[in-house]
Each structure stands twice: as C-alpha cells, then as structure tokens.
Amino acid sequence: MSRLQLKDLQLARGGRTVLEHLEGHFQDAAITALIGANGAGKSTLIQAIMGTLTPVNGHIECQVPAVRRAWLPQQLALDLSFPMSVEELIMTGTWPSHGAFLGYCGAHYRRGRDIMQRLGISHLAHRPLGELSGGQRQRALIGRTLMQEAELLLLDEPFANVDIDTVEVLMDVLREMASEGATIIVVLHDMEQLARLADDVLILTEGHGRWASPDILVDRHTGQLSRPPRLPLTFPGSV
Amino acid sequence: MLESFLSLIHTWLIAPFSYSFMERALVASMALSLAAPPLGVFLMLRGMSLIGDAMSHAILPGVALGFLLAGFSLPAMSLGGMLSGLLVAVMAGSVSQLTGHREDSAMASFFLISLAGGVMLVSLGGSSVDLTHVLFGSILAVDSTALLLIAAISTLIVIILAVIFRALVVECLDPLFLRGQGIKGGMVHGVFLGLVVLNLTAGFQTLGTLMAVGLMMLPATTARFWSTRLEGLMVLSVLIALVASSGGLLLSYHLSLPSGPAIILLAGCAYLLSALFGRHHSLTARLRRRATPLSNSLDH
Numbered sequence: 001m002s003r004l005q006l007k008d009l010q011l012a013r014g015g016r017t018v019l020e021h022l023e024g025h026f027q028d029a030a031i032t033a034l035i036g037a038n039g040a041g042k043s044t045l046i047q048a049i050m051g052t053l054t055p056v057n058g059h060i061e062c063q064v065p066a067v068r069r070a071w072l073p074q075q076l077a078l079d080l081s082f083p084m085s086v087e088e089l090i091m092t093g094t095w096p097s098h099g100a101f102l103g104y105c106g107a108h109y110r111r112g113r114d115i116m117q118r119l120g121i122s123h124l125a126h127r128p129l130g131e132l133s134g135g136q137r138q139r140a141l142i143g144r145t146l147m148q149e150a151e152l153l154l155l156d157e158p159f160a161n162v163d164i165d166t167v168e169v170l171m172d173v174l175r176e177m178a179s180e181g182a183t184i185i186v187v188l189h190d191m192e193q194l195a196r197l198a199d200d201v202l203i204l205t206e207g208h209g210r211w212a213s214p215d216i217l218v219d220r221h222t223g224q225l226s227r228p229p230r231l232p233l234t235f236p237g238s239v
Numbered sequence: 240m241l242e243s244f245l246s247l248i249h250t251w252l253i254a255p256f257s258y259s260f261m262e263r264a265l266v267a268s269m270a271l272s273l274a275a276p277p278l279g280v281f282l283m284l285r286g287m288s289l290i291g292d293a294m295s296h297a298i299l300p301g302v303a304l305g306f307l308l309a310g311f312s313l314p315a316m317s318l319g320g321m322l323s324g325l326l327v328a329v330m331a332g333s334v335s336q337l338t339g340h341r342e343d344s345a346m347a348s349f350f351l352i353s354l355a356g357g358v359m360l361v362s363l364g365g366s367s368v369d370l371t372h373v374l375f376g377s378i379l380a381v382d383s384t385a386l387l388l389i390a391a392i393s394t395l396i397v398i399i400l401a402v403i404f405r406a407l408v409v410e411c412l413d414p415l416f417l418r419g420q421g422i423k424g425g426m427v428h429g430v431f432l433g434l435v436v437l438n439l440t441a442g443f444q445t446l447g448t449l450m451a452v453g454l455m456m457l458p459a460t461t462a463r464f465w466s467t468r469l470e471g472l473m474v475l476s477v478l479i480a481l482v483a484s485s486g487g488l489l490l491s492y493h494l495s496l497p498s499g500p501a502i503i504l505l506a507g508c509a510y511l512l513s514a515l516f517g518r519h520h521s522l523t524a525r526l527r528r529r530a531t532p533l534s535n536s537l538d539h
Contacts, residue, residue, distance in 0.1 A: 050418075052418055066420065067420055071415060071416075073415055078412060078413050079284075079411060079412055079413075081284075082284055083466075083468050083471075084408070084412060084469065085468075089412070092405070092408070092412075092416070095405070095409070095420060128467060129412075144416075
C-alpha cells in the first residue's frame with residue numbers, strides 16, 4: 001500500500017477553496033510530477049503534505065515520519081548572507097537521525113564528502129552559500145536531503161534557474177533516490193523534463209485533481225511531445 | 240630597563256585589580272563578555288541588531304518597580320526587569336499576531352511605552368541619581384550578591400545557547416527546514432529572545448540598561464569585519480568583549496572615567512578601526528580588492 005494517500009481532501013487558502021475532493025495515492029519508490037497552471041494549488045497541496053497547512057476537509061495519510069520528509073521550496077527562504085559553507089549546510093541534514101545536540105563524527109563527514117562528490121560540488125565544500133550560483137545552490141540543497149535520507153521528497157520547480165549540467169545531475173540523483181524507495185513529488189512546468197523524469201502525473205485543474213500516466217503527454221508514434229508544453233492543459237474527458 | 244618596564248606594566252595593568260571593587264568589576268564584566276557577544280552575533284545575523292536596544296528599554300519599568308518595592312535590591316530589580324522584558328516581548332509578539340500589525344512596529348510601540356513608564360516610575364520613587372544608576376549602571380559598585388547573580392545568569396545563557404545552537408543556526412538560515420522537522424521556529428525564537436532579556440538584566444547592574452546592549456552588539460558587529468565564519472565570529476566577538484571590558488575598566492581607573500561608557504567606547508573604537516581596516520567588507524578591503532585572474536593556463 002502507498003505510504004502517502006489523499007482522502008477526499010479539501011484545501012483552502014484565505015477562506016477560498018483551492019482544491020477539493022482530492023483522492024488517490026502517490027506511488028512508493030517513484031517520481032510523481034505535479035502539474036497545473038499558476039494558482040492551481042500545487043504549492044498549497046505540497047504545504048498540506050508537509051503538514052504546515054491544515055485541510056478544511058478530508059485528510060492526508062502519510063506513513064513517512066516527519067523527520068524523513070524533505071521539502072525544497074521554489075523560492076527558498078534561504079538567508080544567503082548567513083556565514084555557512086556548503087559542507088555545513090549539507091551536515092545540517094544529519095539532524096533527523098542525529099538530533100540537534102550531538103556533534104558530528106567522522107562517519108558523518110565521510111558521508112557528507114561522498115554526497116558532495118556525487119553531486120559534483122566537492123570543490124565548493126568550504127565556499128560560503130552566498131557565493132554560489134543557482135545551480136550550485138540547488139545541488140547543495142539536494143545534498144542536504146540526501147544526508148537526511150529523505151523518504152518523502154517534495155520539490156517545487158527544482159530545475160528553474162538551473163544550468164543544464166545541474167539538471168542532468170539532479171535528475172540522476174532523483175531517479176536513484178526513487179529506485180532506493182523514496183517517494184518523490186516534483187512540481188514541473190517543462191513537459192520534456194516531465195516525460196523524462198515522471199512515473200506518474202497528478203494534474204491539478206479547476207480545483208480538482210486528475211491522475212495520469214506520463215505517456216499521455218508523449219505521442220506514441222513519434223516519441224515527441226504530443227502537445228505544446230504549455231499550461232493549462234486539457235485532457236480527453238476533462239471537460 | 241626590563242625591570243622598570245615590568246613594574247610599569249604592573250602599575251598600569253595589574254595593580255588596579257588588587258582593589259577588591261576592581262577585582263569584582265573585572266570578574267563581572269568577564270562573565271558578561273562570555274555570554275553577551277554570541278547573542279549579539281545571532282541578533283546581527285538575523286537582521287535584528289536594533290532589537291537588543293529596544294529590549295533594553297523594555298526591562299526598565301520592571302527594574303524601576305523592583306526598586307520602588309524593595310529599595311536598592313539587585314535580585315528584586317533583576318527579577319522585575321526580567322519579567323517586564325519578557326512580558327513586553329510576548330505582548331509585542333501577540334499584538335502583531337492578533338492584529339496583523341508588523342512585529343517591528345508593535346515592538347517599537349511597546350518599548351517606547353515601557354521606557355516612558357520606567358522613567359516615570361524611577362522619578363516617582365527616587366532622585367535623579369537613582370535614574371542615572373539604572374540607565375548607566377555602576378560597575379564599580381558590584382557587590383558579591385550582584386557578582387553571583389551575573390555569573391549565574393551568564394552561565395545559564397551559555398548553556399542554553401549551546402543547547403539550542405543548531406536549531407538557532409538552522410532557523411536563521413532556512414526556517415522552512417526547521418518547520419519541516421516538526422520544530423516550531425517560534426519556540427526557538429522565543430527562547431532566544433528570552434536569553435537576550437536575561438543577558439540585559441545581568442548587564443544592567445554593571446553597565447546600565449542602555450549600555451548593556453553595547454557589550455552585546457559592538458563586539459559582534461566588529462567581528463563581522465574580520466571573519467566570515469560563524470565560529471570565527473563567536474570566538475572573535477568574545478575576545479573583543481573581554482579586551483574591551485578589561486581595558487575599559489583600566490581606563491576608567493587611571494583616568495577617573497565612568498566605567499560603563501569607557502568599556503563601550505573602547506569597543507566602539509575597535510568597531511570604527513575595523514570598519515576602516517578590517518579584512519572583510521571594510522573600507523580598505525574595498526579599495527584593495529582586485530579581481531583575481533581566472534587562471535594562468537588560460538593564456539591567449
């Protein structure tokens with residue numbers, strides 16, 4: 001059974017219902033893409049899953065413990081003037097397993113270094129966060145979620161303002177995390193990235209959710225995207 | 240030659256502390272120098288450098304009330320100061336939450352109310368000499384009770400700060416991550432503000448409510464010109480505070496200056512010099528900075 005299920009979920013923001021009658025489950029060990037027009041309720045749903053927004057009705061059944069849930073918001077409220085290096089940021093990911101009080105040991109640092117190597121940011125280990133590019137910052141943040149051994153990972157447009165090399169590295173890492181059993185939910189706007197990455201798609205439109213296979217976005221004969229990558233999308237039977 | 244040099248050092252730097260009032264003053268200011276600057280570093284990094292100043296006004300009515308009720312008793316005045324400081328912090332926080340008023344303007348309003356209330360209370364109960372004492376302190380009149388209180392509060396602050404350190408760092412950097420971990424950012428923030436109030440109550444006896452902020456903020460803002468790392472900022476700011484407070488005491492002894500302002504002005508001098516000559520972000524660092532070439536192998 002899936003570890004993350006939505007049961008007749010109704011979400012509101014400022015007294016206005018954003019989503020209602022949301023049903024279904026997110027596949028374990030898979031990447032689900034969350035798509036929809038601006039204001040369709042993608043971020044609202046993510047906040048509800050993270051537990052920072054209480055549903056008006058229905059509920060979310062999540063069997064992943066809070067400390068194993070990781071959230072990479074779109075415009076991260078990261079204070080870049082804060083004197084912290086890439087390595088230190090990644091090490092804060094040990095918190096869930098290690099607690100807030102204990103010091104780090106050699107094994108933690110070794111894992112941190114492995115992660116940085118995996119992400120190709122070893123040479124930036126001691127660089128302050130304020131001096132990183134958008135792509136480097138995104139790699140460091142993914143590094144923190146790897147350190148955290150996140151079992152549920154929510155990413156809000158992780159590939160926005162990020163260079164192509166970083167997109168490739170991050171996609172590989174996400175695939176690897178999914179194959180190791182993590183449930184990953186990604187908000188995406190780019191249909192090409194979606195076709196490459198997603199195992200499952202949840203489309204939010206007009207306050208409702210619709211589950212779909214990513215195949216629906218790709219033409220079976222040509223292998224090309226079957227419709228221009230532009231939102232809002234309409235699907236057979238959705239009107 | 241060497242002997243006369245040593246005796247000069249003794250007369251200037253060591254002999255003054257053979258007086259017990261100077262000795263107590265030194266220990267008190269050392270204890271404050273260990274606890275206050277790390278708090279200042281966090282206030283500065285959170286963009287709350289002026290909150291300490293505002294908080295110092297908030298403890299005034301409590302101190303005055305303690306003074307009115309129990310006379311010149313340090314425990315009563317400290318307790319009053321602590322309570323009124325925490326009360327104002329909580330009230331400012333809840334007014335902003337309940338009304339949607341911005342927190343900084345709610346705080347500003349409450350601090351001004353408390354400052355006026357405090358000055359009114361002090362004037363009702365005593366002479367202007369008492370007011371000067373509360374506002375500017377008198378480090379040279381620290382007795383054993385006061386010393387014990389200051390040392391105890393400083394120890395408590397250092398311990399609690401060590402316990403919440405990582406949470407505080409994460410909250411400064413990325414509050415959403417902390418919330419994701421199921422820890423309410425507000426709780427960490429509240430404990431931290433509580434520590435700031437505690438520190439100010441420990442400091443008011445020696446430096447006065449207004450000057451106590453100086454030992455918290457000036458070493459922190461000075462250290463920013465010399466280090467870009469958190470550990471560096473912590474260690475440097477404590478060292479600066481230690482030097483400023485012992486140096487300030489010596490200056491006040493030799494030149495008959497008031498001790499609190501002497502300590503803070505010495506820290507202020509360190510700040511100004513660092514702003515001019517510091518390693519990072521200082522005026523000379525700006526002028527000195529040249530772009531480093533990419534690499535010598537990239538010849539063309």
